[in-house]
Amino acid sequence: MLDFALKTAEKAGSLALKHFRRTNKVSLKSRQDIVTAADTEVENLIVKEIEKKFPEHGILAEESGGRRGRSDYLWVLDPIDGTVNFAAGIPYFAISIGLAYREQPILGVVYDPYQKEFMYAEEGRGSYINKRRMHVGREKELINCVVATDLGHRRSSQIVRRVKNLLPATRAVRIMGSASRGLVDVALNRAQAYVHNDIQPWDVAAAYVVIKEAGGEVINFKGAPWRLYDRTIIASNKTLSKKLLEYVK
Numbered sequence: 001m002l003d004f005a006l007k008t009a010e011k012a013g014s015l016a017l018k019h020f021r022r023t024n025k026v027s028l029k030s031r032q033d034i035v036t037a038a039d040t041e042v043e044n045l046i047v048k049e050i051e052k053k054f055p056e057h058g059i060l061a062e063e064s065g066g067r068r069g070r071s072d073y074l075w076v077l078d079p080i081d082g083t084v085n086f087a088a089g090i091p092y093f094a095i096s097i098g099l100a101y102r103e104q105p106i107l108g109v110v111y112d113p114y115q116k117e118f119m120y121a122e123e124g125r126g127s128y129i130n131k132r133r134m135h136v137g138r139e140k141e142l143i144n145c146v147v148a149t150d151l152g153h154r155r156s157s158q159i160v161r162r163v164k165n166l167l168p169a170t171r172a173v174r175i176m177g178s179a180s181r182g183l184v185d186v187a188l189n190r191a192q193a194y195v196h197n198d199i200q201p202w203d204v205a206a207a208y209v210v211i212k213e214a215g216g217e218v219i220n221f222k223g224a225p226w227r228l229y230d231r232t233i234i235a236s237n238k239t240l241s242k243k244l245l246e247y248v249k
Contacts, residue, residue, distance in 0.1 A: 002122045005097045005109040008049045012042045012095045013113025016080055020114070021089045036080070036087055039063055043079035046097065050075050062202045074100045076205035076228070081110075082178025091115070096180040098205025103228045108206030110184045119184040119210050127187055127213035136216040137189035140239045145192035146172045147244070148182040152198030159197050165247050166195075183207035186235050187214035193236035193244055197221065201228050207235075217241045221248045 019038035043063045050059055058069030060076045075097065080086050082093030091114040099107040106123040119134070121127040127134045139145055147170050151159055166173050174191065176182035180203055185191040187210045196203075205228065208218050219225060221232035223245055234241050234248065 001099060002107055002109070002120065004049075004053055005099065005107060006111075006118060006120060008046055009095045009097050009109045009111035009118070010113075011049070012046050012079065012097075013111050015045055016042050016086070016093075016095065017113050020086065020091075034083055034087060035063060036083060038086065039080050039083055042095070043077070046077055046079060046095075060201060062200070072102045074103070076100055076105070076202050078180060078202040081180040081203060082176075085177040090177065092176065092181060093178050094181040094184075096202060096206045098202075098207075098209065100205060100228055105205045105208045105228065108209035110180045110206050110210060112181060119187065119207075121210045121213035123209060123213070125213065127210050127215075129188060134187045134210070134214045135189070136187055136211065136214050136237050137192050138237060139192050140237075142166075142169050142240065142243055143171060145170050145240065146174060146190075148174050148176050148185060148191040148194045150176055150179050150182065150196055152196065159195075162195065162197070162248055169247065179203035180207045183235055184210050186216060187211045193234065193240050195234050195244060195248065197232050197248070199231055199233045204228075204233060211235050219245075221245070 043061050056070040058074040060066040062078045078096040081096045086093045095111040097109045098105050109120040111118050119129050163173050183194045184207050186194050217238045218235045220230045234244050
């Protein structure tokens with residue numbers, strides 16, 4: 001299944017790049033949330049590939065919603081995570097394809113087609129970027145850390161308040177514009193933590209496996225292990241995640 005997800009992500013990334021920094025029609029899903037023609041085309045490609053290879057599996061996709069399958073497997077995908085970045089020509093976005101079994105993510109591919117970086121993992125088999133192992137950082141002090149986050153759309157005022165609290169306690173806070181890409185940056189130790197209070201399953205399903213297999217911890221704002229439909233998330237190492245809980249109350 002991992003090989004299938006990697007090949008499908010590569011096809012999807014190639015299609016996305018054909019649209020990138022070209023005229024791209026933008027439609028509003030809400031006042032701030034947008035969708036482009038590329039999102040729709042890329043999602044259709046991924047869904048068709050899954051339906052052809054695994055017709056009995058369920059699918060949960062950002063743009064087209066979900067359909068129940070005849071098995072306990074569920075593909076959870078975001079065709080272009082970071083649509084606002086993508087539409088603006090900012091090269092920070094990703095194709096996110098995750099697979100859950102009985103609502104537990106077991107496989108994930110986050111592909112950055114612009115950088116040609118494949119971040120991927122399968123339960124029990126480690127986490128990799130382009131065949132090189134990844135590990136979360138071991139930093140224990142927040143003051144030495146870059147904490148990544150995103151504003152979301154509905155509860156952005158709450159995360160802004162938390163960012164204000166985090167700024168003096170950390171080296172820097174960065175708003176990424178792509179949750180899955182920001183999350184896997186934790187596995188790469190480019191950021192030492194990622195925090196979000198309005199996350200969606202398609203933002204996290206793939207990156208969750210990548211972080212866990214890189215030795216990280218993924219919890220919700222109550223300190224419990226993150227589950228597929230949780231809306232809050234802290235991803236880091238076990239020491240920092242507990243410290244970060246103090247800043248999200």
